[in-house]
């Protein structure tokens with residue numbers, strides 16, 4: 189079933205979807221997912237037309253055991269996909285992570301900072317200020333090696349320990365990460381508490397500090413059911429890169445109140461309805477998430493996956 193498309197004036201004509209399911213989604217699974225299954229998940233997401241698929245994290249394996257097979261997965265993907273696998277972004281928190289990514293020839297890496305003191309401690313074992321000292325040589329060396337660097341900033345709308353996070357604090361951390369040399373900043377609503385006006389206020393606060401929408405991406409988790417409304421608000425502000433996870437998988441192991449990301453299928457459905465180009469084959473994506481839900485042994489939380497799989501609509 190389709191419902192046609194109805195343009196809303198003033199929205200972008202096309203957007204880039206940055207798929208985080210294999211990383212943000214699978215980092216939070218209670219069980220161990222076989223490397224083969226992860227590789228197949230990545231291949232199917234690429235085949236469904238997703239232009240960017242973040243594959244894994246070179247974090248400490250004791251901190252995120254679910255992704256301890258990062259090197260094996262990347263090796264498998266290089267065997268399967270050749271050079272294209274090296275274009276898949278991977279998370280690297282520190283120089284050790286960067287070394288591991290460089291050994292495998294990865295071309296796109298992402299650092300991940302925190303807008304709050306408490307989450308910096310819990311997620312990175314560093315203070316808010318110390319995180320920049322950890323990231324500085326990562327970004328410098330990555331750029332010297334010709335890599336593309338993205339920076340995430342987490343807890344941009346609220347923090348489970350510190351409550352609401354002031355706009356200026358998020359902009360301070362975000363601009364410091366960009367000043368290190370990151371090309372793009374992904375604004376994380378890690379625990380999914382943001383609302384539409386807050387999104388527009390934050391984008392505007394970045395604009396006031398000289399950071400245009402071309403350097404920003406939005407990374408919404410859907411804990412409070414606001415992710416699509418927030419996406420529409422971000423589109424109205426001119427944002428054109430959106431992170432999402434196939435089937436709505438995910439969460440953050442160091443923020444227990446975080447649930448999955450905005451489901452890529454739900455995002456694709458809305459974008460198609462708005463006549464915004466995204467390049468994704470929805471049927472292939474739904475089939476991928478339905479298959480992944482079988483592997484994980486539970487239904488997908490995505491409304492669109494539930495509506496479309498196992499029925500004729």
Ligand code: HMG
Pocket residue numbers: 212215245246247248249251252281282284285286288300311312313340341342343375376377378407409439440441442
């Ligand atoms: P640490 O314990 O402070 O590390 O952890 P350290 O620098 O003190 O090193 C201790 C030992 O760990 C050393 O070994 C290092 O070599 C080793 P030793 O010399 O004692 O034998 N080590 C490593 N080994 C492998 N790979 C590495 C690595 N680093 C050190 N990369 C660290 C600091 C940053 C490593 C740790 O806190 C960590 O791994 N944190 C990751 C947490 C994480 O992955 N969280 C989820 C991702 S963030 C997220 O999901 C949010 C996001 O989606 C956006 C949003 O939603 O907001 C991005």
Ligand code: MG
Pocket residue numbers: 212376378407409439440449
């Ligand atoms: Mg996340």
